[in-house]
Amino acid sequence: MHGTSQSATDQDSIAVSARNVTLVLGTREAPVEILKGVDLDIDRGASIAILGASGSGKSSLMATLTGMEKASGGTVQVAGIDFTSLDEDALATARRGRIGIVLQSFHLLPTMTALENVAVPLELDGQADAFARAATELEAVGLGHRIDHYPAQLSGGEQQRVAIARAMAGRPSIIFADEPTGNLDAATGASIINLLFERQKASEATLVIITHDPALAARCDRVVEMRDGRIIADSIAAAAA
């Protein structure tokens, strides 16, 4: 490493790099400091769990790393691109094909079929083969026989499969999942986690999972723990010490 700049090789092998990231929300009169200086490098192709009590800042960190929320201070680089210096339009473009997001509550559009939920975002991105690609992704998550069903006609686990297909359809290099099993029973949740790891492996993507579940965290290559807006433990750092 030369000074504070990373070599090309470092940048190639790092999917996400956060440096002294702070996030202040609330009002000018009553600001709330939510992230208090987070440093985190995530290796390309790794799986990493972010653990921590409710309110510790996990979702806020994910929002900042995905560019959904602009960091108040510090820098966030994703696939070598400095997200903190981009405006909204440039951020939206930069996210495409780089970041896939899976959330606890699925966020499917109720008036669209499973196929449309996966295909329409691709179409909006100008993909000519949106519907064919969406059908392939739904097949890959085991829902080839349900593509014309509406979300209300699908179980929670099936809806989360559609959400995973939608996240993967943009061929992201990084998948962020925020409590992906939070609304599912244990057996369904376990199958969703297996699917996420399977899709990660097939696409050679990086996987970042926010979870309360230590058993799920233990399946990841690395576990970091947050408390009160900071990273307080890191299994990689501990192993290296």
Ligand SMILES: Nc1ncnc2c1ncn2[C@@H]1O[C@H](COP(=O)(O)OP(=O)(O)OP(=O)(O)O)[C@@H](O)[C@H]1O
């Ligand atoms: N817009 C906001 N304005 C003020 N405070 C906020 C705002 N958004 C989040 N917070 C606060 O920031 C802290 C971190 O929230 P965050 O959702 O990141 O935590 P979390 O670890 O993901 O929690 P959970 O596990 O419950 O989802 C919480 O105390 C929350 O109340």
